[in-house]
Amino acid sequence: MSTKTKLPTGQEAVAAKGWLGAHKWLILRRFSQSSFLFLFLMGPWLGIWWVTGTLAGSRTFGVLPLTDPFVLLQSMVAGHWPELTAIIGAGIVLAVYALVGGRVYCSWVCPINPVTDAAHWLHDRLGLPKGWQPKRSTRLWILGTVLVVTALTGAIAWEVVNPITMLHRGLVFGMGFAWALVGAVFLFDVVVARHGWCGHLCPVGAFYSLVGRKSLLRISASGRAACDDCMDCFAVCPENQVISPALRGKSGETPLILSPDCTNCGRCIDVCSVDVFAFTHRFDNHVKDTELVADKAA
Structure with missing residues (x-):
């Protein structure tokens, strides 16, 4: 070695x-993540409604529909047939991530990624052991469980506890309980399992890994x-x-x-x-x- x-x-x-050369892609990712988030927040914060909705479902300039295909899948499993615009929006998103790599969503779009990256930085800074490391297939089992619970309850189960959705709503309407959920993800990655949330548990990441298998x-x-x-x-x-x-x-x-x-x-x-x-x-x-x-x- x-x-x-x-x-x-x-x-x-x-x-x-040089410092910039050694952080180029990290800087671009942070710019991408903050830009996506800001586009959704421009309406409620500044009254500029270029994009309405959330990462789960949105419309850009009142024309382009975009739908999270994982949310659409849960809706269909729950027995709720979506409108045509939702299907079109999900098709657009699926096509993009099937081409560029499904988990590009995790590193370039998802607002939870900076939280887990910060947790990893602190984990290393404190010199902590990597901790509990469940099998990476665990997230696939959680993905399946989410769909089963959705089918049994008739509700889009994951959106009830999805930290991505909670963070977005918290930034618009005030964090409240969202702070606790986001903080729990952060502490889990710092203390319990290194790269634990994104690497082992998140069903959204599991879904997009399946989407991007042939990207x-x-x-x-x-x-x-x-x-x-x-x-x-x-x-x-x-x-x-x-x-x-x-x-x-x-x-x-x-x-x-x-x-x-x-x-x-x-x-x-x-x-x-x-x-x-x-x-x-x-x-x-x-x-x-x-x-x-x-x-x-x-």
């Missing part, structure tokens, strides 16, 4: 690329021969089990991160000082020539 693992995470990348947008470890084993990519990745198959693959094996659990957050690209990772598409199996040189040397 490289002695560079002893360095603070990202320090080598900052030295090589075009992917991250590739095309420069993996240059890897110096600093381990920074594993340290920052919220789903670090997806990295090894691409990074440690042998010559001839794809450098693409194909797991639907990948959120395409880009942090592995940010913190890599030798530019191992890059955004590409799922049909790009290209590896840099340095890999061929390394194979010959071996």
Whole structure:
């Protein structure tokens, strides 16, 4: 293992690329998340109604309908047939996330992501153990449970406790109990389970991972021969089990991160000082020539 693992995470990348270069995708994600949230808040806060509704269902400029397909699915399971505009809106959202990667929602849109990222930062800062780590398939079981409860009760069950919805409503109408729920998610990730909420429990993330199984947008470890084993990519990745198959693959094996659990957050690209990772598409199996040189040397 490289002695560079002893360095603070990202320090080598900052030295090589500068602070902005080592945080480019993180900054863009925060801008994206805040922009989406602000679009919904412009109406109730400023009286500018470009977008009406919430992330569950909205209309842009009074024309473009967008519907959370997970909410639509629950509605249908509950026995409530949606209006045509809701179906169209869900179809648009499904098409977008099927192309760019379902869990792009988790890292580029979801307002809970900055909360869980902050929890991870504090968890590392305090030097806490990773804690309880349920199987990542747990979120799929929770997804199934939500649909069963929805079918039995005839209500859209997840929206009753969805921290995303609670946070949005809290920002518009006053936080109240929403603070408690968002705070519980934060504390869960800090004290109970590292990356616990998004990585192991959230049914929304589970749903979008299924949507994006064949998505075009992917991250590739095309420069993996240059890897110096600093381990920074594993340290920052919220789903670090997806990295090894691409990074440690042998010559001839794809450098693409194909797991639907990948959120395409880009942090592995940010913190890599030798530019191992890059955004590409799922049909790009290209590896840099340095890999061929390394194979010959071996």
